Amino acid sequence: xxxxxxxxxxxxxxxxxxxxxxxxxxxxxxxxxxxxxxxxxxxxxxxxxxxxxxxxxxxxxxxxxxxxxxxxxxxxxxxxxxxxxxxxxxxxxxxxxxxxxxxxxxxxxxxxxxxxxxxxxxxxxxxxxxxxxxxxxxxxxxxxxxxxxxxxxxxxxxxxxxxxxxxxxxxxxxxxxxxxxxxxxxxxxxxxxxxxxxxxxxxxxxxxxxxxxxxxxxxxxxxxxxxxxxxxxxxxxxxxxxxxxxxxxxxxxxxxxxxxxxxxxxxxxxxxxxxxxxxxxxxxxxxxxxxxxxxxxxxxxxxxxxxxxxxxxxxxxxxxxxxxxxxxxxxxxxxxxxxxxxxxxxxxxxxxxxxxxx
Numbered sequence: 001x002x003x004x005x006x007x008x009x010x011x012x013x014x015x016x017x018x019x020x021x022x023x024x025x026x027x028x029x030x031x032x033x034x035x036x037x038x039x040x041x042x043x044x045x046x047x048x049x050x051x052x053x054x055x056x057x058x059x060x061x062x063x064x065x066x067x068x069x070x071x072x073x074x075x076x077x078x079x080x081x082x083x084x085x086x087x088x089x090x091x092x093x094x095x096x097x098x099x100x101x102x103x104x105x106x107x108x109x110x111x112x113x114x115x116x117x118x119x120x121x122x123x124x125x126x127x128x129x130x131x132x133x134x135x136x137x138x139x140x141x142x143x144x145x146x147x148x149x150x151x152x153x154x155x156x157x158x159x160x161x162x163x164x165x166x167x168x169x170x171x172x173x174x175x176x177x178x179x180x181x182x183x184x185x186x187x188x189x190x191x192x193x194x195x196x197x198x199x200x201x202x203x204x205x206x207x208x209x210x211x212x213x214x215x216x217x218x219x220x221x222x223x224x225x226x227x228x229x230x231x232x233x234x235x236x237x238x239x240x241x242x243x244x245x246x247x248x249x250x251x252x253x254x255x256x257x258x259x260x261x262x263x264x265x266x267x268x269x270x271x272x273x274x275x276x277x278x279x280x281x282x283x284x285x286x287x288x289x290x291x292x293x294x295x296x297x298x299x300x301x302x303x304x305x306x307x308x309x310x311x312x313x314x315x316x317x318x319x320x321x322x323x324x325x326x327x328x329x330x331x332x333x334x335x336x337x338x339x340x341x342x343x344x345x346x347x348x349x350x351x352x353x354x355x356x357x358x
Contacts, residue, residue, distance in 0.1 A: 018146045028097035035111035046224035053217045057125035071199040086259035095137035102130035169241040175215035180277045182208035195264040219285040238286045250301040283350035300338040307331035
């Protein structure tokens with residue numbers, strides 16, 4: 001059964017400045033890559049689509065959207081208890097994720113400017129959007145008497161190196177799954193306005209369109225590189241990244257079930273819908289997608305969450321390190337087993353169904 005993480009008072013770097021959460025496999029990561037390799041990519045195979053997406057990014061349709069109007073100008077002490085802590089956690093994770101995107105895109109724009117101005121422009125526009133999102137989220141945290149020191153994050157977070165191909169896969173999926181996360185919450189709040197306890201939710205419809213445009217750019221970039229989709233290695237990697245993103249999303253949603261329950265959303269139904277929609281959307285870019293209709297698919301995702309929860313319990317328990325080491329082996333093996341079984345489910349050939357994808 002879904003069980004939220006217990007909440008506690010946040011740790012502070014200094015008054016009003018929240019200490020970043022401890023880095024784990026599930027926290028938003030900061031990435032770096034081989035910038036020279038990206039600059040040298042030949043994009044002519046899909047340059048027309050790339051130019052069209054860049055034109056949309058240049059238009060900046062949301063430049064007047066992120067305005068803190070009078071609805072924000074009030075006290076929020078009535079949002080308290082676990083609901084308050086769960087929402088702060090949501091804001092922090094979202095802000096960190098957006099800021100991570102800003103740093104990566106800004107550096108890509110700077111490094112590509114001389115060799116590939118079209119891609120440099122695209123990354124510059126996306127960095128603009130991510131910075132806007134991160135700043136707006138951080139101001140929302142400040143309404144709850146906390147904020148993040150983004151300059152501190154820049155200097156102290158660990159940067160993970162990903163090859164350019166991995167960056168394309170992961171960022172494409174991150175943007176598209178972000179779109180479905182926000183748009184499904186927006187649609188739910190539209191139907192049930194009684195759950196809108198904070199005006200940020202009104203921003204989600206236009207916000208998620210930024211995510212969608214970013215995903216469209218990475219889709220166009222991916223399709224410009226046949227090595228990323230038109231061979232057997234690409235099919236194996238696509239399968240892997242779809243699976244890891246879906247496992248991570250499942251664990252994150254279930255661990256933070258309190259937030260979704262606070263806005264009237266059933267965590268399991270929400271998680272399944274986000275994954276199914278993201279998987280279907282991915283058929284526009286990837287050569288294969290996962291069979292989310294397989295009877296064991298979502299059950300095995302939840303088993304990964306259960307084993308992850310057990311690992312957390314062991315980590316937080318008292319005892320000798322050696323004992324904890326042996327205690328961790330069964331849940332780690334359980335996660336690997338269920339992920340392997342999911343990986344071996346026969347995927348769906350997206351190339352053959354692309355014309356029918358909505």
